[in-house]
Amino acid sequence: MKPELAARGDGSLVAIPYDGSFSLLDTLKSGQLFHWESFRFGEFDGYAGCIGGAPPSFIAQLESGAVLTLKGDCERVAGYFGLDHRMEEIHATFPSNDPVLRAAIAYCPGIRIVRQPVWECLATFITSSLKQVTHIRAISMTLRQRYGVAHQFGGRTFYAYPEPAVLAAAGEEALRQCSLGYRAKSLHLAAVAIGAGRIDLNAIEREPSLSRARESLMQLHGVGEKIANCALLFSAGQWGAFPIDVWIERILREHYRKRVKGPKLQQWAVKHFGVNAGYAQQYLFHFARKTL
DNA sequence: AGTCAGGCAACGC
DNA sequence: GCGTTGCCTGAC
Structure with a gap:
């Protein structure tokens, strides 16, 4: 031992x-x-x-x-x-006549939608705006190392994501020093609002209505449709949430001939892919990044 | 050097 | 309602 x-x-x-x-x-x-x-x-x-x-x-x-x-x-x-997750039941809710989704699932059948703690998921996606994966990772690690609780494990140190109150106390300028750029303001304001209890993430996690949960999150500065949908899909079990980023937009345009944008595109996607549209989105996203 | 990346808000019409 | 533009930063 x-x-x-x-x-x-x-x-x-x-x-x-x-x-x-x-x-x-x-x-x-x-x-x-x-x-x-x-x-x-x-x-x-x-x-x-x-x-x-x-x-x-x-x-x-x-x-x-x-x-x-x-x-x-x-x-x-x-x-x-x-x-x-009961994958067969999830897949059974997908459209049966969709060869693109079928191919996407065949390409990476083992992907799961994770369920992270709401705050660290929301905060990470606030910092992800207009950033590439490697940089999102670097920012996450910097924030954790500077402001998170340290844990020793197997001779190494791992850091929890910093609590809202800690980032609120750190201040926007200090967050800016973590390569956050203009996102520092958004992260700081979110930390303040949540730390002060003005936004209740526990209530949002329990909120059964996707649109109500999304509206609540979108009150936060720097949180639009895309980030709200990511946070709800990856941390609140809202598998109907369908985040549309450039990759998803690309695959919907090129493989589904959808040329509309924004809320219209989202409505079409939810109608087409069904109650677990967000799960479908994850397969399509991975597929799009590798093949488009 | 300039462009672009897994968005958003603010502004113009 | 729509489309456009600025925004921090790092990678190419």
């Missing part, structure tokens, strides 16, 4: 059961998560990172497909990576 793992059970790994197809690598690369780091645990190569304020979690996937995690983390990790 490794001493640093003593806080969580006996430090041994267990397999998380799941249905259908799951690819840890595709899910980590899918643009939903930006802070997981390669990590070797005993004989297993996997990834480690913080989920909310909890001590770092470890996850690995064997060639057999089996997913391993620390015994005490099983439930948290399974929920986070969507391993409890």
Whole structure:
């Protein structure tokens, strides 16, 4: 038993059961998560990172497909990576006569919609505006290292995403020093509003109505349709949310002959792809990035 | 050197 | 309602 793992059970790994197809690598690369780091645990190569304020979690996937995690983390990790999703039921809600979506699923069948803590998801996507993945990752890591709670794990240090009150106290200028540019203002204002309880993320997470939840988030400066939809899809279980970025717009234009934009395009997508449109979006997004 | 990237808000019509 | 423009920053 490794001493640093003593806080969580006996430090041994267990397999998380799941249905259908799951690819840890595709899910980590899918643009939903930006802070997981390669990590070797005993004989297993996997990834480690913080989920909310909890001590770092470890996850690995064997060639057999089996997913391993620390015994005490099983439930948290399974929920986070969507391993409890019933994929057959989700796929059954997709349009049956859509060859593009079919091809996208065949291309990366193992992608899951993750379920992150709402604040770190929202905050990360606020900082993602007009940025590339590598830079989003760099910003996330800087914010974590400067303002997040540090945890020792396996001889390394991992950082939780900083709480709203901490970023609010840091101030806009300090956030700007994390390469945030004009996004510093948005992140700071969001941290202030949420820290002060003016925006209640717990209530938004529980809100059953997608449009009401989205309206609430869009009150925040710097949060438009796209970022609100990302936050709700990747952290609140709102699988009907359909974020439209340049890649999705591209694939809808080139493969579905849709030339409209904005809310019209979104309405069409939700009608076409159904109640789990956001899940379809994730397959299409990955497909578009690789093939367009 | 200039352009562009996984958006948004503010402004003009 | 629509379309246009500025915005921080780093990568190419």
